[in-house]
Amino acid sequence: MALISLSRRLRRTPFSEGVEAAxxxxxxxxxxxxxxxxxxxxEDDYHHLKRAVQVWDVACERQVELRGPDAGRLMQMLxxxxxxGMLPGQCYYVPIVDETGGMLNDPVAVKLAEDRWWVxxxxxxxxxxxxxxxxxxxxxxxxxxxxxxxxxxxGPKSDDLMAAVFGDKVRDIRFFRFGMFEFLGHQLAxxxxxxxxxxxxxxxxxxxxxxxxxxxxxxxxxxxxxVRAGCPNLIExxxxxxxSYGNDMTDENTPHECGLGRFCNTHTAIGxxxxxALLRVAQEGPVRQIRSxxxxxxxxxxxxxLWQIRAGEQVVGRVSSATWSPDFQTNVAIGMVRMTHWNPxxxxxxxxxxxxxRDALVxxxxxx
Amino acid sequence: MALISLSRRLRRTPFSEGVEAAxxxxxxxxxxxxxxxxxxxxEDDYHHLKRAVQVWDVACERQVELRGPDAGRLMQMLxxxxxxGMLPGQCYYVPIVDETGGMLNDPVAVKLAEDRWWVxxxxxxxxxxxxxxxxxxxxxxxxxxxxxxxxxxxGPKSDDLMAAVFGDKVRDIRFFRFGMFEFLGHQLAxxxxxxxxxxxxxxxxxxxxxxxxxxxxxxxxxxxxxVRAGCPNLIExxxxxxxSYGNDMTDENTPHECGLGRFCNTHTAIGxxxxxALLRVAQEGPVRQIRSxxxxxxxxxxxxxLWQIRAGEQVVGRVSSATWSPDFQTNVAIGMVRMTHWNPxxxxxxxxxxxxxRDALVxxxxxx
Numbered sequence: 001m002a003l004i005s006l007s008r009r010l011r012r013t014p015f016s017e018g019v020e021a022a023x024x025x026x027x028x029x030x031x032x033x034x035x036x037x038x039x040x041x042x043e044d045d046y047h048h049l050k051r052a053v054q055v056w057d058v059a060c061e062r063q064v065e066l067r068g069p070d071a072g073r074l075m076q077m078l079x080x081x082x083x084x085g086m087l088p089g090q091c092y093y094v095p096i097v098d099e100t101g102g103m104l105n106d107p108v109a110v111k112l113a114e115d116r117w118w119v120x121x122x123x124x125x126x127x128x129x130x131x132x133x134x135x136x137x138x139x140x141x142x143x144x145x146x147x148x149x150x151x152x153x154x155g156p157k158s159d160d161l162m163a164a165v166f167g168d169k170v171r172d173i174r175f176f177r178f179g180m181f182e183f184l185g186h187q188l189a190x191x192x193x194x195x196x197x198x199x200x201x202x203x204x205x206x207x208x209x210x211x212x213x214x215x216x217x218x219x220x221x222x223x224x225x226x227v228r229a230g231c232p233n234l235i236e237x238x239x240x241x242x243x244s245y246g247n248d249m250t251d252e253n254t255p256h257e258c259g260l261g262r263f264c265n266t267h268t269a270i271g272x273x274x275x276x277a278l279l280r281v282a283q284e285g286p287v288r289q290i291r292s293x294x295x296x297x298x299x300x301x302x303x304x305x306l307w308q309i310r311a312g313e314q315v316v317g318r319v320s321s322a323t324w325s326p327d328f329q330t331n332v333a334i335g336m337v338r339m340t341h342w343n344p345x346x347x348x349x350x351x352x353x354x355x356x357x358r359d360a361l362v363x364x365x366x367x368x
Numbered sequence: 369m370a371l372i373s374l375s376r377r378l379r380r381t382p383f384s385e386g387v388e389a390a391x392x393x394x395x396x397x398x399x400x401x402x403x404x405x406x407x408x409x410x411e412d413d414y415h416h417l418k419r420a421v422q423v424w425d426v427a428c429e430r431q432v433e434l435r436g437p438d439a440g441r442l443m444q445m446l447x448x449x450x451x452x453g454m455l456p457g458q459c460y461y462v463p464i465v466d467e468t469g470g471m472l473n474d475p476v477a478v479k480l481a482e483d484r485w486w487v488x489x490x491x492x493x494x495x496x497x498x499x500x501x502x503x504x505x506x507x508x509x510x511x512x513x514x515x516x517x518x519x520x521x522x523g524p525k526s527d528d529l530m531a532a533v534f535g536d537k538v539r540d541i542r543f544f545r546f547g548m549f550e551f552l553g554h555q556l557a558x559x560x561x562x563x564x565x566x567x568x569x570x571x572x573x574x575x576x577x578x579x580x581x582x583x584x585x586x587x588x589x590x591x592x593x594x595v596r597a598g599c600p601n602l603i604e605x606x607x608x609x610x611x612s613y614g615n616d617m618t619d620e621n622t623p624h625e626c627g628l629g630r631f632c633n634t635h636t637a638i639g640x641x642x643x644x645a646l647l648r649v650a651q652e653g654p655v656r657q658i659r660s661x662x663x664x665x666x667x668x669x670x671x672x673x674l675w676q677i678r679a680g681e682q683v684v685g686r687v688s689s690a691t692w693s694p695d696f697q698t699n700v701a702i703g704m705v706r707m708t709h710w711n712p713x714x715x716x717x718x719x720x721x722x723x724x725x726r727d728a729l730v731x732x733x734x735x736x
Contacts, residue, residue: 001371001372002371002372002392002393002394002395003369003370003371003372003393003394003395004369004370004371004372004394004395004396005394005395005396005405005406005670006670006672007396007612007615007670007671007672007689008614008615008671008672008673008674008688008689009396009491009612009613009614009615010396010397010672012672012673024370025370025371026370026371026372026373027370027371027372027373028372028373028375028377028378028397029378029396029397032491032492032614037373038373098499098503099499099503104496123377123400124400124493124496125492125493125496126496127496128472128492128493128494128495128496128497128500129496129497129499129500130500131466131467131497131500132496132497132498132499132500132501132503132504133500133503133504135466135467135500135501135504135641136500136501136503136504136505137504244375244377245377246376246377246400247375247376247377273503302373302374302375303375303376304374304375304376304378304380305376305380306376320376321375321376
């Protein structure tokens, strides 16, 4: 195991002090920023996430802000999802594609007002694409990265912890909606969302200076709830089928391949980049697609590169994320499989980095 | 010290196998790819780099390829450096700015032909900016990331090692020029360049499959030269004044602030994005600029965030990179200082993360 070498380029967050005090043991880098990956152990963090409540430093979900008269037009250019019915106060998961329909990011769009949006991004410099389009099309819109750092509260006791800090009104927030709540004189957007299937919220912390005060208040208020510092959990996210840009998909994939066809309203999302290519894809359908895959045998090693999926000697796909699941007592995985072999129940083999092969099964759905 | 958690998203390189076999001890992440930071120790790697020769996996210097009739026009849009006199076979260091003159990247442009360029990028997804401009301006140009992974050979014995593998003709390559050389049937661009001041080359390895064969041939041929696996060295790069995008500059800085005004031919680089803003900057001059700074006392800690530079109680700048230099027996640093205090010989103070202050001195130049 190698160490991570710290530098200013791997940005700290407004919550780094709290993360360090909580004994973070591992990091990844996401949007040029530190993202914790483990505190106690990945397995221990996983069990705790499923039974209690955790506070996650996900400041690395940076925002791209679109502001001005052309903000709505630009936002619709970015995604094949039809945004006409979206209201301020809503969050939409939006695939972002280039002119060929290749995925550039899979963020959550937050509509603050008709002329103001935040795009809460996955791991790529989407800011550069949005700025390039705004400049090229001479749009009247300001595009930048504001001082906004999401802090997630995740786990079955999230409502209780959040209510203790922000009042019971927080319980009324519906899924993928947000409301404005006050903390230390700041108005903060709080959404019912997050990168787990255990329930919870994301607080869009505007103003770095209130980061640690909010972290500390949550930790203090959650003592009786067994609150802990946590982070997106590899096991839970694979069980839950939460895709990761850069892991499970890249710009080589269309949304349809990623199982995101339902977010592509290519007939009505007029003006979106990549529409021509995606209309074609929608008509013909993808020839490979994301599937949940169960891999036999003992715990697989860390999946840090694509593993080939085979039917006999023929390569029919690849695994992009995999780990041992303690709750399901099997290896859970996310892969992309060709249509000839993607039906649930298909028996395949996965080739591990050491050259060995494991029996594998295409599943009907994910494990939650 | 925390571990780095590996995943497919932090891409391996064609040379990762060699890097691991050589006992890499630390990584950073650069363009979503693993970049080694230390093998023996940073100090030991440093002494070795200055006396022998090292092979560096710098595959993370990804290429953005521009190809087609509008490639030259697009390339000039990207940078305020006048490219009219540039010939195929040349490499130019080119600041890339947005419409306000803020730095987006500081890559090396490699001109392969009149209608074909590689941009060898620093740590940001420049591909997205270039694609956005190409799409917005409807240019006839293909923009993508080719399968090209630079491998650097650095150190005073670089010429001997390279000549042993590619023949004596490699010695004739002039600084920031490249020639084409054959390896296993592939034609590879080899430039006299690299991220150190110890001399050397960068091999643009086109085709991942020849990565490890080339790595092994270099290691074998360099036995008598004491060749080792190495990596960009923190101490040497600060001594040499090699700036790092994301560390020493971000999109908040103009090229002039970074001391790169000589690469901004804003009067003649017609068509470049950000020209209006940079003409203004060129006229008025920057109010703060990169300086080399010597920090008194024992070795400073890792500089993973900006350190304030003070004149009395007034904040007059910030340090962005700093480390102990064994050869110069002082702490060497790179910082940005306001014009009121940027003259060589100015005595200042640097505030470390623990709140303590160290005497500091603005230097005339860097340490090489």
